[in-house]
Amino acid sequence: MCFGRSVSLLCTVLFFLVSCGKREQESTSLVFWSSTNSQEIDFSRKYIELWNNNPSNKPIVFQPVPEGQSSEEVVLAAVVGMTTPDMYANMWQGDVEDFAQSGVLVALDSLEGFLEFIHARCDSSVVKEITSQNGHIYQIPWKVNPIMMMYNPKVFEIAGITEVPDTYEDYLEAGLKLKEKNLMLGISETGAIWWQRFFNFLPLYYAASGGMPLVENGKAIFNSEHGIAVFAFLQKLYSSNFFSRENLKGQSDPFLASKLALTFTGPWTIEYNDRFKADGFEFEFAPVPLSDTSSAPIYSYGDPYKIVFFNTCRDPQYAWRFLKSILTAEADKDFMELSGQMPRRKDLDSNPLFLSYLESHPKLLPFAKQAKYVRGIDSQTHMKEVLDLISAEYEACVVYGKKDPRDAIEDAAKAVELLYIE
Amino acid sequence: MSTLKRNNLASYLLVSPYILHVFVFVLFPVAFSLFLTFHEWNIIGPMKYVGLTNYEKLLQDQYFFKSIRNTLVFLLIHIPLQIVIALGLAVMLNQKIWFRAFFRGSFFMPVVVSGVVITILWQQLYGYEVGTINMALNSLGFEKVGWLIDPVWAMPSIAIMATWKNVGLYIILFLVGLQSVPRSLYEAADLEGATSWQKFWHITLPVINPTVVMVMILSTISGFSLFIEPYVMTNGGPLNATLSSVLYIYKQGFFYYHMGYAATLGLIFALLILLVVFIQRKVIEKKQA
Amino acid sequence: MKKIIMYIFLVIAAIAFLYPFIWMVSASLSEERSIAHITFFPVNFTFSHYTKLFETITIGRSLLNSVFVSALVTGGVLVFGSMVGYALARHRFKGRAFIFYLIIFTMTLPFQLTLIPNYILMVKFGWTNTFLALIVPGMLNAFAILLFRQHFLSIPQDLIDAARIDGCNEMRILFQVLWPVSVPTLITVGIITFMTTWNDVLWPIIVIRDEKLMTMPQLVTLFAVGGRSFGQIGMKLASATLLAMPIIIAYLIFQKYFIESMAASGQKE
Numbered sequence: 002m003c004f005g006r007s008v009s010l011l012c013t014v015l016f017f018l019v020s021c022g023k024r025e026q027e028s029t030s031l032v033f034w035s036s037t038n039s040q041e042i043d044f045s046r047k048y049i050e051l052w053n054n055n056p057s058n059k060p061i062v063f064q065p066v067p068e069g070q071s072s073e074e075v076v077l078a079a080v081v082g083m084t085t086p087d088m089y090a091n092m093w094q095g096d097v098e099d100f101a102q103s104g105v106l107v108a109l110d111s112l113e114g115f116l117e118f119i120h121a122r123c124d125s126s127v128v129k130e131i132t133s134q135n136g137h138i139y140q141i142p143w144k145v146n147p148i149m150m151m152y153n154p155k156v157f158e159i160a161g162i163t164e165v166p167d168t169y170e171d172y173l174e175a176g177l178k179l180k181e182k183n184l185m186l187g188i189s190e191t192g193a194i195w196w197q198r199f200f201n202f203l204p205l206y207y208a209a210s211g212g213m214p215l216v217e218n219g220k221a222i223f224n225s226e227h228g229i230a231v232f233a234f235l236q237k238l239y240s241s242n243f244f245s246r247e248n249l250k251g252q253s254d255p256f257l258a259s260k261l262a263l264t265f266t267g268p269w270t271i272e273y274n275d276r277f278k279a280d281g282f283e284f285e286f287a288p289v290p291l292s293d294t295s296s297a298p299i300y301s302y303g304d305p306y307k308i309v310f311f312n313t314c315r316d317p318q319y320a321w322r323f324l325k326s327i328l329t330a331e332a333d334k335d336f337m338e339l340s341g342q343m344p345r346r347k348d349l350d351s352n353p354l355f356l357s358y359l360e361s362h363p364k365l366l367p368f369a370k371q372a373k374y375v376r377g378i379d380s381q382t383h384m385k386e387v388l389d390l391i392s393a394e395y396e397a398c399v400v401y402g403k404k405d406p407r408d409a410i411e412d413a414a415k416a417v418e419l420l421y422i423e
Numbered sequence: 424m425s426t427l428k429r430n431n432l433a434s435y436l437l438v439s440p441y442i443l444h445v446f447v448f449v450l451f452p453v454a455f456s457l458f459l460t461f462h463e464w465n466i467i468g469p470m471k472y473v474g475l476t477n478y479e480k481l482l483q484d485q486y487f488f489k490s491i492r493n494t495l496v497f498l499l500i501h502i503p504l505q506i507v508i509a510l511g512l513a514v515m516l517n518q519k520i521w522f523r524a525f526f527r528g529s530f531f532m533p534v535v536v537s538g539v540v541i542t543i544l545w546q547q548l549y550g551y552e553v554g555t556i557n558m559a560l561n562s563l564g565f566e567k568v569g570w571l572i573d574p575v576w577a578m579p580s581i582a583i584m585a586t587w588k589n590v591g592l593y594i595i596l597f598l599v600g601l602q603s604v605p606r607s608l609y610e611a612a613d614l615e616g617a618t619s620w621q622k623f624w625h626i627t628l629p630v631i632n633p634t635v636v637m638v639m640i641l642s643t644i645s646g647f648s649l650f651i652e653p654y655v656m657t658n659g660g661p662l663n664a665t666l667s668s669v670l671y672i673y674k675q676g677f678f679y680y681h682m683g684y685a686a687t688l689g690l691i692f693a694l695l696i697l698l699v700v701f702i703q704r705k706v707i708e709k710k711q712a
Numbered sequence: 713m714k715k716i717i718m719y720i721f722l723v724i725a726a727i728a729f730l731y732p733f734i735w736m737v738s739a740s741l742s743e744e745r746s747i748a749h750i751t752f753f754p755v756n757f758t759f760s761h762y763t764k765l766f767e768t769i770t771i772g773r774s775l776l777n778s779v780f781v782s783a784l785v786t787g788g789v790l791v792f793g794s795m796v797g798y799a800l801a802r803h804r805f806k807g808r809a810f811i812f813y814l815i816i817f818t819m820t821l822p823f824q825l826t827l828i829p830n831y832i833l834m835v836k837f838g839w840t841n842t843f844l845a846l847i848v849p850g851m852l853n854a855f856a857i858l859l860f861r862q863h864f865l866s867i868p869q870d871l872i873d874a875a876r877i878d879g880c881n882e883m884r885i886l887f888q889v890l891w892p893v894s895v896p897t898l899i900t901v902g903i904i905t906f907m908t909t910w911n912d913v914l915w916p917i918i919v920i921r922d923e924k925l926m927t928m929p930q931l932v933t934l935f936a937v938g939g940r941s942f943g944q945i946g947m948k949l950a951s952a953t954l955l956a957m958p959i960i961i962a963y964l965i966f967q968k969y970f971i972e973s974m975a976a977s978g979q980k981e
Binding site: 431434435436437440441442444450459512516518520525526527529530532534535538539540543544545547548550553558591592595599647648651654655658668676677682685686690692 | 715725726728729730732733735736739747748749792795796798799800803804805806808811814815818820821822823824825826827828829830831833835849851852881882886910911913914918929932933936937945949951952956959960963967970971974975
């Protein structure tokens with residue numbers, strides 16, 4: 002009958018969809034997600050293949066975190082939809098505390114051999130930084146990406162700037178000189194999204210304050226002379242048209258087009274520049290600016306990313322066995338070679354394995370040096386909202402000059418402190 | 424008797440897919456949405472009853488009002504522009520001209536192409552330092568315009584782009600309307616020596632008035648449904664000048680997982696749309712009378 | 713004289729509507745640094761954006777996903793929509809008027825109202841990250857039912873009576889007698905459904921977070937806003953070009969049907 006044919010065909014297709022749509026949870030393999038950075042994808046592929054080639058090992062399934070506006074958004078959706086991977090290697094530190102408190106992460110210190118490993122890999126200060134408020138550890142510190150100032154020496158040359166600017170004053174002077182030549186001083190993220198502050202406010206604030214936290218015990222520590230000074234300085238860059246109001250994402254890269262002199266970024270940019278630059282294009286790195294550079298060292302934001310296990314993981318102990326294979330010194334060196342990012346381990350500047358590599362790659366040297374003076378993000382809940390609130394004021398005050406820096410910082414602080422009132 | 428009964432059974436069988444569908448995907452969600460507005464829930468944790476808190480929050484939420492204002496800015500630019508351009512081109516296409524199919528086909532092209540394509544494309548055209556439009560303006564000796572980075576320009580820029588994308592559809596709708604104008608009316612007017620402007624004003628416009636209403640209503644709905652354009656181009660910035668109602672629901676719902684508040688926003692925006700459409704109908708119907 | 717001015721206007725308008733597409737294609741074939749140029753042909757021709765794009769995202773797979781999802785949704789709407797439309801037009805049964813007004817009522821409901829609860833429904837059904845979430849909710853819509861009802865009202869009763877005398881049941885009447893004489897309506901509903909499903913981005917972004925299952929417009933959107941395009945305009949424009957291609961080709965072939973269908977969709981108010 003016709004009814005039988007057309008409708009039951011549809012039903013069959015639907016049934017088929019239901020059955021194959023169900024995620025293959027039955028299988029014994031573990032799922033590993035990396036970031037979407039192409040070098041990290043290469044790295045993860047390489048090591049997972051190595052693991053899977055050993056027939057006695059349970060297979061690991063690899064996938065970069067699905068594409069989204071930010072990976073944090075995708076991971077949160079996965080948590081809600083209960084489609085999280087077993088292991089995730091691109092967890093932003095600021096999310097860990099929130100996830101830990103809602104019980105979706107595996108407490109790693111309960112795993113055999115974890116504590117010995119972590120103390121061998123990291124300084125006690127780092128171990129302290131990653132310990133959660135309830136005393137457990139939910140994250141493995143894997144990599145840091147210190148944010149530094151990247152500049153184009155040829156553009157400085159055109160404007161007759163001989164010394165690389167490093168104070169607020171230098172920046173403003175350089176901006177003026179560049180403007181005469183119809184060039185711009187720089188560009189940075191201008192939107193009001195939380196992660197965009199990684200590349201401007203956060204590193205400059207850590208530099209200005211010598212690595213003070215944003216929030217502590219429900220108080221907005223950034224509401225200080227340091228925070229206000231950073232806002233005021235950046236505001237001046239935009240109001241004098243030294244910095245472009247254009248967002249860095251979306252249009253073609255004006256830094257590579259030599260239209261401006263500098264931006265703030267991490268070591269992954271080296272590989273990117275080498276891939277896309279024109280012949281003869283030059284770039285160098287320097288610490289982020291300060292009002293007064295006399296008191297070294299200069300801190301910056303470290304952009305640390307962590308590896309976590311989600312509670313959907315059926316065999317955390319086995320996952321840990323695999324994970325150790327990508328955290329060996331050789332693997333870390335491989336990772337540095339492939340991605341240009343810094344593994345977070347205490348022997349980065351003492352182990353000859355890393356030293357010899359850094360020496361042959363001078364572009365990475367400033368980052369290795371900076372890696373000692375980085376701050377991650379405070380181990381507090383609501384960090385994304387904190388940065389969102391700062392960002393809203395940042396956009397209004399710094400980028401569009403609609404607000405006085407002092408008022409902007411104070412308003413942000415008030416809104417932030419509301420988050421922590423129970 | 425027995426055939427009637429069998430027929431009745433067949434009738435219910437035929438409509439059963441709709442009954443099932445409308446209950447699961449429309450009526451239940453509407454009821455659940457009302458229920459949600461009195462709760463706070465992030466799906467992972469337990470649901471919490473919060474009374475009218477979501478509604479109180481909404482009344483103090485500057486972003487909510489900002490998104491309404493943005494939608495109004497969009498509509499104020501989009502609707503007149505849409506009607507003038509669509510009507511103008513439709514009137515031209517309604518004459519005896521060469522290459523009519525070609526013109527009609529090319530105006531309609533952006534309608535069929537995905538909004539994502541249009542948005543990615545126009546983002547490049549609208550660029551400030553290296554955008555194609557600004558480069559053209561520059562070479563003609565004009566100042567560069569901060570299409571997407573100037574809070575004043577950002578929403579109008581999106582409205583212009585949306586007009587460009589949709590106008591082809593409205594040209595077709597107007598053409599259908601224009602073709603229903605009786606030729607004899609024009610001939611009679613010619614005998615009386617009416618100018619073409621008079622003919623347009625007194626003969627054409629009254630006939631196509633229902634089409635104008637329709638275009639307004641469709642544009643209003645699309646204005647309240649703006650999502651992909653600000654999502655890709657500006658993410659609601661600069662200074663929230665392009666934060667649309669759907670983008671705001673998306674942010675509250677799928678970024679912060681404030682499901683209760685997002686449902687409240689959805690409910691209020693839905694009521695607003697119905698209200699605006701209702702007013703448009705009433706006002707125009709009155710004019711016609 | 714008037715005619716000449718009119719042609720000038722029309723030609724300018726045609727350029728305004730077509731040139732951006734031409735620019736997009738030629739820019740996607742130009743070297744990254746030459747992209748902003750106002751040009752007709754690629755500057756420093758290169759195919760590399762496309763090869764890099766295929767290396768980075770599974771855009772071919774997403775095309776298949778889109779075709780699969782849109783085809784199933786369209787099939788569902790045609791089968792179920794015509795069933796309900798037929799019953800409403802040619803059957804008398806208790807509750808018919810109620811169902812008709814229910815359809816009219818649900819048509820006026822803006823989607824903003826049901827977005828959040830429908831997402832929660834998908835989570836609770838366990839349908840997130842499955843095609844079911846993309847297909848099942850779209851398999852029926854009020855507009856298609858009304859178009860079918862309208863059309864079936866105009867069919868002569870003799871045709872149906874003759875089939876009944878031959879002993880056909882209702883399903884056979886619908887699919888073997890009425891469908892063959894309803895091709896224009898089927899095309900209209902089919903094109904509109906296919907296009908709306910194909911072009912939808914918001915719903916897929918919400919319910920699908922697994923790249924293997926993403927639809928093509930969704931993948932291109934997320935590629936444009938996400939990190940993997942490295943801010944490379946050439947690659948973004950290449951992805952946009954690929955996304956535009958299937959629909960533009962279909963449009964060039966079936967132009968008449970597209971325009972008529974969309975005009976019909978406008979009449980719904």
